[in-house]
Amino acid sequence: MRKGVADIMSVIEFKHVTKYFNIYQNKSNSIKEQFLNKVLNRNKLEVEQMFVLNDASFKIEKGQTVGIIGENGTGKSTSLKLISNILKANSGEISVQGKISSLLEVGVGFQPDLSGRENIYLYGSILGLSKAEIENQYDEIVEFSELERFMDTPVKNYSSGMYMRLAFAVAINVDPDILLFDEVLSVGDSNFQKKCINKILDFKRRGKTIVYVSHDMSTVSRICDKVIFIKRGGHILEGPTERMIGLYMKLTYSADDAEKEKLNTYIENNKSDEISPDFNIKMHEAKEYINGNREGNKDLEITELYFSDKEGRPRNLYGTEEDIKVNIKFKKNKEVKHAVLIFKIYTEEGWLIVYHTCQQDGILITDIKDTNSVSLIIKNDLFLKSKYYFTVGLYDETCENPYDVREKHYWFYVHESNIEEFGKIKVKCDWQL
Amino acid sequence: MIKDIKNLIDSIHEIYMSKELLINLTTKELKLKYRNSVLGFFWSLLNPIMMMLVYTFAFTFIMPQKQAHFTVFLLAALLPWNFFSAAVQGSTTSIVSNANLIKKVYFPREIIPLSIIFSNFVSFIITLSILFIAMAISHITIGWVVIVYPLILILLLFLAIGLSYFLSALNVLYRDISHFVEIVFMLWMYLTPVIYTYDLVSQRIAALGHKGVYLNMAFLMNPMTLVVESGRDLLLKNKLPPIGYIIALIVIDIILVVLGNKVFRKIEEKFAEEI
Numbered sequence: 053m054r055k056g057v058a059d060i061m062s063v064i065e066f067k068h069v070t071k072y073f074n075i076y077q078n079k080s081n082s083i084k085e086q087f088l089n090k091v092l093n094r095n096k097l098e099v100e101q102m103f104v105l106n107d108a109s110f111k112i113e114k115g116q117t118v119g120i121i122g123e124n125g126t127g128k129s130t131s132l133k134l135i136s137n138i139l140k141a142n143s144g145e146i147s148v149q150g151k152i153s154s155l156l157e158v159g160v161g162f163q164p165d166l167s168g169r170e171n172i173y174l175y176g177s178i179l180g181l182s183k184a185e186i187e188n189q190y191d192e193i194v195e196f197s198e199l200e201r202f203m204d205t206p207v208k209n210y211s212s213g214m215y216m217r218l219a220f221a222v223a224i225n226v227d228p229d230i231l232l233f234d235e236v237l238s239v240g241d242s243n244f245q246k247k248c249i250n251k252i253l254d255f256k257r258r259g260k261t262i263v264y265v266s267h268d269m270s271t272v273s274r275i276c277d278k279v280i281f282i283k284r285g286g287h288i289l290e291g292p293t294e295r296m297i298g299l300y301m302k303l304t305y306s307a308d309d310a311e312k313e314k315l316n317t318y319i320e321n322n323k324s325d326e327i328s329p330d331f332n333i334k335m336h337e338a339k340e341y342i343n344g345n346r347e348g349n350k351d352l353e354i355t356e357l358y359f360s361d362k363e364g365r366p367r368n369l370y371g372t373e374e375d376i377k378v379n380i381k382f383k384k385n386k387e388v389k390h391a392v393l394i395f396k397i398y399t400e401e402g403w404l405i406v407y408h409t410c411q412q413d414g415i416l417i418t419d420i421k422d423t424n425s426v427s428l429i430i431k432n433d434l435f436l437k438s439k440y441y442f443t444v445g446l447y448d449e450t451c452e453n454p455y456d457v458r459e460k461h462y463w464f465y466v467h468e469s470n471i472e473e474f475g476k477i478k479v480k481c482d483w484q485l
Numbered sequence: 486m487i488k489d490i491k492n493l494i495d496s497i498h499e500i501y502m503s504k505e506l507l508i509n510l511t512t513k514e515l516k517l518k519y520r521n522s523v524l525g526f527f528w529s530l531l532n533p534i535m536m537m538l539v540y541t542f543a544f545t546f547i548m549p550q551k552q553a554h555f556t557v558f559l560l561a562a563l564l565p566w567n568f569f570s571a572a573v574q575g576s577t578t579s580i581v582s583n584a585n586l587i588k589k590v591y592f593p594r595e596i597i598p599l600s601i602i603f604s605n606f607v608s609f610i611i612t613l614s615i616l617f618i619a620m621a622i623s624h625i626t627i628g629w630v631v632i633v634y635p636l637i638l639i640l641l642l643f644l645a646i647g648l649s650y651f652l653s654a655l656n657v658l659y660r661d662i663s664h665f666v667e668i669v670f671m672l673w674m675y676l677t678p679v680i681y682t683y684d685l686v687s688q689r690i691a692a693l694g695h696k697g698v699y700l701n702m703a704f705l706m707n708p709m710t711l712v713v714e715s716g717r718d719l720l721l722k723n724k725l726p727p728i729g730y731i732i733a734l735i736v737i738d739i740i741l742v743v744l745g746n747k748v749f750r751k752i753e754e755k756f757a758e759e760i
Contacts, residue, residue: 138587154591160586173509
């Protein structure tokens with residue numbers, strides 16, 4: 053049904069695709085207004101064209117998992133909609149082979165008055181499942197959603213978490229050739245999110261083609277084979293996952309304007325090879341301490357650490373009430389059974405104010421593979437305005453033999469926001485007069 | 486024109502491939518109509534029953550009519566008219582009301598207005614049972630010609646479908662179309678012999694002399710006149726309608742559906758951006 057010839061191996065192909073949106077300053081949606089405007093010769097329609105894709109060409113092959121990243125308002129969701137035929141390109145050719153299931157929003161088409169069971173059938177058929185397929189998978193869906201007891205209650209009585217879980221359980225049980233995800237993984241508690249990611253990895257193993265749009269760099273680096281970066285203005289660049297993520301972070305968060313300019317010209321001229329591969333996530337490294345201040349026998353080696361917000365967007369500047377997420381990657385050089393992760397936080401004066409181990413939270417790191425990711429969220433209801441240095445370390449389970457400890461290698465900054473106080477720690481007081 | 490017919494066939498094929506979704510959306514419409522009410526689905530029957538009682542009172546005691554069994558005559562036209570009005574008006578706004586589906590999922594977009602029309606059609610068929618009960622009470626015998634009645638219903642259905650293709654797509658671009666349609670339907674009902682009989686019209690036309698030809702043409706150019714009169718002929722007068730009516734309806738339907746599909750497909754490309 054889609055015109056265009058694609059290679060045998062490529063499942064999705066964009067050839068010189070351009071897509072722009074018309075931004076109207078004063079558009080009217082009624083015949084009466086348009087008629088009056090014409091007759092009275094007033095209100096010339098002001099139109100601005102916003103390009104979200106500009107001469108974009110790329111190929112996605114069968115079985116690949118491709119991430120699409122970029123700042124807000126670039127053509128990420130638009131690309132998914134172009135693949136799904138929800139939007140049409142202004143020029144260029146798009147060819148798609150295979151059955152698509154697009155999860156652009158979870159729970160689209162849910163009817164509040166119908167029961168959970170009825171909505172499973174309705175939503176499933178909206179996503180392209182046949183009645184027989186839904187019946188087959190009904191039990192799996194209900195089990196995945198953890199909502200067995202609520203199948204006959206109307207969905208309007210569900211909490212928003214239950215709503216999302218049900219929608220997601222149906223969506224994740226669709227069995228198409230191509231899956232498109234648009235930032236839909238941020239639902240549910242961490243347990244549920246883990247289930248969802250495992251299901252996606254399962255799709256990968258079964259050879260499905262996946263296109264994944266997200267701001268959460270840690271998931272993107274975990275599941276994507278390659279990444280397409282869309283720059284504001286519509287130019288795209290394709291490359292290996294780590295390199296593209298590094299490029300994105302440099303462009304978005306770097307304070308060095310000259311470097312940004314250089315990168316911009318690289319992208320526009322599509323010279324992806326010239327971009328040096330050391331675009332790693334080094335911006336959160338404390339230059340003062342990064343060379344040296346490291347000990348350990350390196351059986352496990354910490355390769356990367358960066359800070360982000362709860363959703364995974366990398367940054368290291370926080371308000372006084374914002375939670376701090378730490379994303380850590382480490383690799384295995386020798387066989388290790390268990391490990392303990394510790395971290396320390398120092399103020400800029402050098403005072404040690406936090407020394408925490410995962411054992412104190414009852415966690416032991418087991419099942420250590422060649423490369424590993426760990427993340428933790430520090431609930432910030434304590435820190436006030438200051439620069440903070442961060443130490444991260446991996447020890448064996450006795451906590452005596454270090455594998456890799458990086459002292460003060462990283463930093464983050466908490467700014468004032470709405471609390472004006474000197475001192476480093478917030479306290480709550482009950483006054484009695 | 487040939488290309489347009491080919492496009493229509495492609496469209497129909499696409500819809501057929503998603504037929505389960507169409508059935509599900511139609512069922513959803515029917516379920517939702519009376520989901521939270523006490524009487525539930527009984528309302529679909531209660532409506533025509535109440536109409537029958539009220540009109541009998543009005544047109545037998547208050548304003549007696551010359552036409553024998555006036556209530557039955559009225560219902561035989563009013564029920565299909567109500568379906569037509571509800572189906573077309575409902576489908577006109579359907580694309581805009583389902584903006585979230587249009588913007589986030591792909592399926593043949595015609596399924597949305599079609600589900601509105603089909604769900605109204607099902608309700609309509611159910612209300613016909615009341616008409617048949619009313620006919621039995623009035624001792625009106627049903628002749629064998631009633632076998633042709635389903636054909637009239639199909640022609641009416643496609644009339645609604647053709648119009649809804651135009652209107653639902655245009656409503657996306659010009660939101661006041663739905664208001665125009667509302668007003669047009671109000672007037673249209675009085676220009677169709679629903680609450681009066683065509684016999685009455687013929688008498689007035691005869692009184693006008695040769696000028697009456699234009700009035701007659703005006704009535705006959707209205708496809709709903711053809712539908713309503715054919716229905717009355719088949720059900721109540723036990724005679725076949727003029728073959729010209731049937732042919733005219735078939736031609737009108739084909740033109741509406743083919744051109745309507747063309748317009749729909751053209752505007753469809755912009756749906757996700759305009760809603």
